[in-house]
Amino acid sequence: MSIAISLRSCGKTWAGGARGLLPIDMDITAGETLVLLGPSGCGKTTLLRLIAGLEVPDAGGQVLFDGKDVTRLPIERRNVGMVFQSYALFPNMDVTGNIGYGLRVRGFAKNEVQNRVAEMLEMMQLTEFRNRSIDALSGGQRQRVALARAIAPRPQVLLLDEPLSALDARLREQLRQEIDTLLRALGITAIYVTHDQSEAMALGDRICVMDAGRIAQMGSGRDLYHHPANAFVADFIGDANKYVTQTGEVILRPEELSLRPDPNAAFMITRVTFLGPVLRVMVRHPDGQELRADVADDVTLQPGMRVEVSVGGASLMKADPPALD
C-alpha cells in the first residue's frame, strides 16, 4: 500500500522570478514518516505541494512514486491524502459527508462508502458527531475529520501541511500523539510539514531541515541534534550557543555546559532564571560573548558571581589567558 517517493532536481521558480525551491534530490522510503522542518518561507510547503501534485516543478524536475514518473499527474490522479493547516472541510456537508467525499467521487458503492466511513468515525472517535455540521465542531474535532477524510480512500501517501498549528498547545500535544499512533498503525508513507521542532522530533522517522529553499540537513532527530551540519540546524533543533574560540566557532547546547563557582574565573553570571526542570543561567565573558547554560537547580548561583564554564568536564577556558579581575 505504501510507496517510495523520489525527487530528482525538483526546483520551483515563481512567476515573478523568485526561487521558492532550489533543485532538490530526495528519496523517501516506503512507509517512512518524513518531517519537513523550517521557518516560514523556507520552501517546505512548496516541496510538499510538489509531491502532492498541486505544483509542477521547474523544467527538468521529476517526481517519482515507486519509480513511476508522476510529475505531470495532477493531485486528483496521484492517490494521495492531504491534510491542510486550515482543515479545508466542506461546509456544505456534515461530518459523514466530508469523510465519505473521497470515496464517493471515486465511485465506491454506497454500502462500501457507509462501511468505510463508519470505520473511520470509530477510529477517530467521531461516531457521536457523525451528523454534526462542520461549524458545530471544535478545532480538534475538525482536524480529526480532515484526517479521516484524507485516509478514508486508503491513499498511497499521506501529506500533512502544518496540521496542528491552528490548535492550542495542550490539544496539539494530544493530537500529535494520535497522529503518531495513526501513522504507525497505517504504515503509510507520510510527509509532514511543520515549523515546530518538538513536533518534528516526536513524529519524524527522519527530519529534513530546510532553509531558504535548500535542504540544510536530513537525518534522524538524534543526528540533527548531536551532529548539526551548521549553525542554522543547531539553532533550529533545540537551543544552541554559538561561541567563538581561538580555534573557531563552536556550537554548544545549554544542557552540555556545567558551572563551577571560582572567584578567578573569566565568566560572570548575568542572569538566573528558574524554569522548573532546569535553572537557566546566562554567563558573560569579558570579551562580551554570552552563553546560556541549563543546569540543575542550585540556589547558590547568583548574578555577579564568577564561574568556570566547562563542557563535558573540560574547561571551556583552558586555552584562554587567565581572566583579569
Added chain:
Amino acid sequence: MRRGIGFWTGLSFTLLISAFLILPIFASVIAGVTANQFVGLSSGLTTRWILDVWANYGGTVLLSLQIAFATLAITLLLGVPAAYVLARHAGVTARLIEEALVMPVAVPGLATALGLILAYGAVGGLRSSWYFILVGHVVFCLPFMMRAVLAVLLAIDLNRLEEAARACGASWAQRFFGVVLPNIRGGILAGSLMVVTLSLGEFNMTLLLHTPFTRTLPVGLADAYTALRTEMASAYTLIFFALIVPLLSAMQWVVGRMDQQGRSR
C-alpha cells in the same frame, strides 16, 4: 426590566421612518381598490380597476415576467462562471474587471440604452423584438449577479476548498458541482433575487428599448400614470406587489429547503 428614554426615542424614530416609507405603498394599494378616489374609502371597495388593468396591461405583466426569468437564466449561466474565474485569479486584470463591475451603478440606464440602440438597433429584427430589452436587462443585471456571487466566493477560501476536493480525487466537474456551487448558494440566491427584482422594476433603459408591442410592466405603469389614471396606476402597483412578494419569498424558501437536504450526500 425598565427601558430607558433612549430606547423609546429610538423605537419612535424607527417607527416614524418606517411609516414614512411604507405609507405611500399603502396609499397606492388602497387607491387601487377604492371605487372613487376623489370621494375616498367611503365610496366603497372595488376590483374593477384591477380587472381593467389586467385587460389593458396583462400582456406587459407576462412580458415582464418572461424577461425577468430569461434575464435570470442568462445572468446565472454567464455570471456564476465568470465570478468563479475572477475569484480563482489573483492577477491585476481580474481585480480591474472586478472594479469595473461597479460601473452600471455609475452609468445612467438611459445612456446604456442609447448605446445599445446605436450599436445594435439596426441589426436584423432585434430592435422590434423583446430580445432587445432582454439584452439591455442582461447588461444591466449581470454585474449585480457577479458581485453577489464573487463576494461569497472570496469569503470562503475557494482555492483551499478546491485543493482539498482535488486531494480527495475529485475531477473539475465533481468539485464545481459538489463543492463550489453548494457553498456559494447564498450568493447565487442573493444575486438571483436582485436580478429578478431589478429586471421586473427596470424602467430607465426599458423606456428607450421598448416598442408599443414590447411594453413591460414599469413602462405600462408609467403609461397609466401619464394618462392621469391614478386609480389604474395604483391597481397596477397592487398587481406588481402581488406578483413580486410571493415570487421572492418562494425563491428564498426553495433555497432554504435545498440547504437542509443533502448535507450527508
